[in-house]
Amino acid sequence: MMLPSVLLLAAHQLVTPAAADSVPVLNVEPVCQGIAQQGGSSFHDTEITKEKQDCLQSEKEVHDELVKQWSSFPAADKSACIREATMGGDSSYTELLTCLEMARDVRNLPNESNRPDIGPPSVAGSRR
Numbered sequence: 001m002m003l004p005s006v007l008l009l010a011a012h013q014l015v016t017p018a019a020a021d022s023v024p025v026l027n028v029e030p031v032c033q034g035i036a037q038q039g040g041s042s043f044h045d046t047e048i049t050k051e052k053q054d055c056l057q058s059e060k061e062v063h064d065e066l067v068k069q070w071s072s073f074p075a076a077d078k079s080a081c082i083r084e085a086t087m088g089g090d091s092s093y094t095e096l097l098t099c100l101e102m103a104r105d106v107r108n109l110p111n112e113s114n115r116p117d118i119g120p121p122s123v124a125g126s127r128r
Contacts, residue, residue, distance in 0.1 A: 031092045066100075
């Protein structure tokens with residue numbers, strides 16, 4: 001029956017704007033476990049535990065930074081970046097913050113078509 005799917009989709013759409021009002025809760029444990037295991041020689045390597053703890057600490061610090069900056073990001077960017085950071089894989093606050101910063105930085109780039117020192121691109125071989 002299609003009705004429950006439609007109701008679920010409608011509920012998700014109602015929740016999404018509210019979700020962008022605060023930093024989402026992400027499960028960063030899997031990404032940190034993966035990062036830690038990349039450098040270890042075995043799953044029982046004691047360095048894996050330290051690497052994982054370092055990663056978790058770093059993710060907590062990035063989360064805290066996100067909390068401080070959250071209100072400065074546009075709602076559309078927050079929604080898009082939350083979807084990207086939680087889509088189909090391990091989530092991280094670092095990925096979320098990077099997405100938000102990149103969206104902000106691109107928006108702040110000067111529009112080259114409005115710069116008199118650049119002008120329109122020339123066509124190769126054209127003569128004036």
